[in-house]
Amino acid sequence: MYKEQVDMTRVPRHVAIIMDGNGRWAKALGKERTYGHAEGAQRAIEVMTAAVDLGIEYLTLYTFSTENWNRPEAEVSAIMSLLLKYLEEELFIKRNARFRVIGEIDRLPKPVQDVVRYMEERTKDHTATCMVLALSYSSKWEMTNAVKQIAAKVKDGEMSIDDITDKDIDANLSTSFMPDPDLMIRTGGEQRLSNYLLWQCAYSEFYFTETYWPDFREEDLCKAIVDYQNRQRRFGKTGEQVEDKK
Ligand code: IPE
Ligand code: IPE
Ligand code: MG
Numbered sequence: 001m002y003k004e005q006v007d008m009t010r011v012p013r014h015v016a017i018i019m020d021g022n023g024r025w026a027k028a029l030g031k032e033r034t035y036g037h038a039e040g041a042q043r044a045i046e047v048m049t050a051a052v053d054l055g056i057e058y059l060t061l062y063t064f065s066t067e068n069w070n071r072p073e074a075e076v077s078a079i080m081s082l083l084l085k086y087l088e089e090e091l092f093i094k095r096n097a098r099f100r101v102i103g104e105i106d107r108l109p110k111p112v113q114d115v116v117r118y119m120e121e122r123t124k125d126h127t128a129t130c131m132v133l134a135l136s137y138s139s140k141w142e143m144t145n146a147v148k149q150i151a152a153k154v155k156d157g158e159m160s161i162d163d164i165t166d167k168d169i170d171a172n173l174s175t176s177f178m179p180d181p182d183l184m185i186r187t188g189g190e191q192r193l194s195n196y197l198l199w200q201c202a203y204s205e206f207y208f209t210e211t212y213w214p215d216f217r218e219e220d221l222c223k224a225i226v227d228y229q230n231r232q233r234r235f236g237k238t239g240e241q242v243e244d245k246k
Pocket of ligand 1: 019020021022023024025063064065068079188
């Protein structure tokens with residue numbers, strides 16, 4: 001059991017997940033892609049619960065990318081309906097979990113916008129894991145926005161060009177309320193970021209698994225964490241320097 005191997009004193013603060021493989025999982029069973037999304041939605045809720053138990057502070061789930069708007073309309077609307085079905089306040093209340101969204105929320109159907117805004121407000125004082133859904137999100141969209149916001153401040157004389165630091169860029173991203181991901185997991189076999197948290201992953205540890213998202217369970221999360229805990233994060237230093245600090 002990987003769960004027993006997790007060192008609870010060194011759990012990653014922020015775990016980001018690219019939940020990929022729903023369509024292929026369903027296809028392998030001879031079912032519609034949307035069946036895979038429905039099953040995947042259940043895994044998202046289960047993994048959120050597991051994250052609470054593990055004491056993970058932030059869990060950011062890539063749920064729908066800017067590029068995913070280019071999928072067939074029926075698939076897009078099926079995913080939107082699943083959001084309405086699975087975003088249950090009860091569970092978040094029971095687990096004291098917080099809910100946040102990042103992304104171009106205005107593009108979502110109005111009922112989905114209402115639900116996510118309500119959930120954010122309803123759970124804002126909760127202190128367990130913050131589950132962040134990236135919805136209609138892409139890093140390039142987010143970084144373009146940050147550039148515009150900073151440029152506007154310079155134009156208004158609020159800051160000068162020479163004062164701009166990486167902290168200002170952090171502060172103008174939609175993720176400004178949380179630390180960068182320690183661990184980035186991608187299911188479904190692909191080894192790419194697909195426009196997810198590009199800036200924030202500068203020093204994240206990557207974990208790729210062939211497992212399709214609808215098959216990803218608490219044990220798989222624990223396995224990824226154990227793998228992460230066996231790595232040495234050097235942040236540009238030498239291994240000896242990092243060892244000495246211990
Ligand atoms: C991930 O699964 C879910 C979304 C992108 C919404 P996919 O739907 O991409 O599944 P595959 O990659 O086609 O198997
Ligand atoms: C990434 O998966 C987006 C989400 C998981 C929401 P995709 O299936 O859209 O990624 P690509 O297009 O294959 O890279
Ligand atoms: Mg995919």
